[in-house]
Amino acid sequence: MPTEKSPEGPRGYAKGRRKREQIIESATAMFGEVGYNSASLREISARVGISHPGLLHHFPTKADLLAAVLQHRDEADNELLQADLEGGxxxxxxxxxxxxxxxxxxxxxxxxxxxxxxxxxxxxxxxxxxxxxxxxxxxxxxxxxxxxxxxxxxxxxxxxxxxxxxxxxxxxxxxxxxxxxxxxxxxxxxxxxxxxxxxxxxxxxxxxxxxxxxxxxxxxxxx
Amino acid sequence: MPTEKSPEGPRGYAKGRRKREQIIESATAMFGEVGYNSASLREISARVGISHPGLLHHFPTKADLLAAVLQHRDEADNELLQADLEGGxxxxxxxxxxxxxxxxxxxxxxxxxxxxxxxxxxxxxxxxxxxxxxxxxxxxxxxxxxxxxxxxxxxxxxxxxxxxxxxxxxxxxxxxxxxxxxxxxxxxxxxxxxxxxxxxxxxxxxxxxxxxxxxxxxxxxxx
Missing domain, CATH: 1.10.357 (Tetracycline Repressor; domain 2)
Structure with a gap:
């Protein structure tokens, strides 16, 4: 069982991945509510409960975050659509x-x-x-x-x-x-x-x- | 519709009215380009070539300006639509x-x-x-x-x-x-x-x- 802080280890990796998903979720809601132009990275990070630099570690710019949100949605939607088509x-x-x-x-x-x-x-x-x-x-x-x-x-x-x-x-x-x-x-x-x-x-x-x-x-x- | 103050008589009134129309035109373009949320009154006033307080004299809030833009558009569109219907x-x-x-x-x-x-x-x-x-x-x-x-x-x-x-x-x-x-x-x-x-x-x-x-x-x- 990993115990120490290990940013490179499996636990640190999983934690980072989870945080990344939370940021994407929060940004998805925020972009939907007020649009991309008005959305603030500071407010997104506050909602997730991380610091602003913490968010920038995952997504250096707002445009990077937008790209991740869209890619994430497309993957999820395509999977469901493909499953339907394969299901007859x-x-x-x-x-x-x-x-x-x-x-x-x-x-x-x-x-x-x-x-x-x-x-x-x-x-x-x-x-x-x-x-x-x-x-x-x-x-x-x-x-x-x-x-x-x-x-x-x-x-x-x-x-x-x-x-x-x-x-x-x-x-x-x-x-x-x-x-x-x-x-x-x-x-x-x-x-x-x-x-x-x-x-x-x-x-x-x-x-x-x-x-x-x-x-x-x-x-x-x-x- | 807000009434204009015209200390300089009809000519001052016409000038104020023209300025008001310019602000509405500029706001129409701006709201279209970046949305209402992101539009800035300062940028709208700069485009029209008046001061920010000058703009606030005509439209005390951004929401007032939005209402004026929509009312202006509706009036113009309804006139054209009515003319078509009356035209057969x-x-x-x-x-x-x-x-x-x-x-x-x-x-x-x-x-x-x-x-x-x-x-x-x-x-x-x-x-x-x-x-x-x-x-x-x-x-x-x-x-x-x-x-x-x-x-x-x-x-x-x-x-x-x-x-x-x-x-x-x-x-x-x-x-x-x-x-x-x-x-x-x-x-x-x-x-x-x-x-x-x-x-x-x-x-x-x-x-x-x-x-x-x-x-x-x-x-x-x-x-």
Missing amino acids: YDFFQALVRLVERNQQRPGIVELYSSLSAEATSPGHPAHEYFQNRYDMTITAMRTEIESRITAGEMPAATDPDSTARAVVALMDGLQIQWLLGRDAQGPRVDMAQVLLDHLRLVARIDMTVAVPAPASDAAPARA | YDFFQALVRLVERNQQRPGIVELYSSLSAEATSPGHPAHEYFQNRYDMTITAMRTEIESRITAGEMPAATDPDSTARAVVALMDGLQIQWLLGRDAQGPRVDMAQVLLDHLRLVARIDMTVAVPAPASDAAPARA
Whole structure:
């Protein structure tokens, strides 16, 4: 059993790794709440309970921290999406399930809504990241639509690019409505249902999607 | 609207009014570029060429300035929308024309994209404004869809609420793609065309929309 302070040893390594994860979690919440531009490294370090230089040891700049947050989220989301696709869900079904999961985690939805809007400015450190992310997402969507057209599941007159962009835009825009509805009067938008309605219209096929119960390890909804 | 003090008579009043407009213009650009949270009153006053106290004379707080920016935009947009409706365009056509106009003014698109994402946070000074704005927009859209269903122009099975939310979400999400495309490789998304494709699909009617040439007084596109 390691006993001494051993920054190089397994225990020190695990501790550093845990601290790093806590910083990423805290930054994820903070970037979502106030955006990247307004987020303060000092406040993030205070929330985690480490010193400001302690945080800088892990992430020398705010942009480094942002890159780590985005990479961390992408890895987690890609794993879940891949698991769905390997589990027999088709691409459209997997999208609806992704949105179902998002409805259990407002912090992540906030993060992407805030950052994607901020990062449209060419000088933003996540600008290229979001350009690439949208390129990849729209390309994947277009490829899916093209193969459905070929399979006769979507009308031959469908414009794959326009339809792909519309689906992605719809998913983004719904997040704003959903976040705004947190403390509003009246019923809140069901993002997964609106997406499903839209996909059924676009694809003109019946898509029976097994919408799962919220995963037990889902982040609790914040007020 | 705050009343201006004009010790120097009509000319001083006109000057104060012009200064006020310049501040609103500058704030519109700034809020769009970096968001409300990060925007600095000092930088806005420097851009306009007045002192910081000079700016505070017109707008005592940043939240007052934000309210003025939003009110100014709403008045301008509502006038144009009303003119289209009175000119014989139907609601869907007027929406496409609105998006056409937006494609000539990236600063305004930036403003709404940044602010709507930021303002999803319950503490944001424009939070209630955006809640009300979305309520009104979605209600107007739902009313339009319901009357088209009644008129037999849309399938009776259409869910008015889901369809209304989808159209609004689509318009919002396209703005992110369009702004990100400013300095990206490849063709840029045509927001008006994607919206029109979507409306044709939803309404399953042919909507011949006269897309006007860019208005000569449109703001020039920024790099």
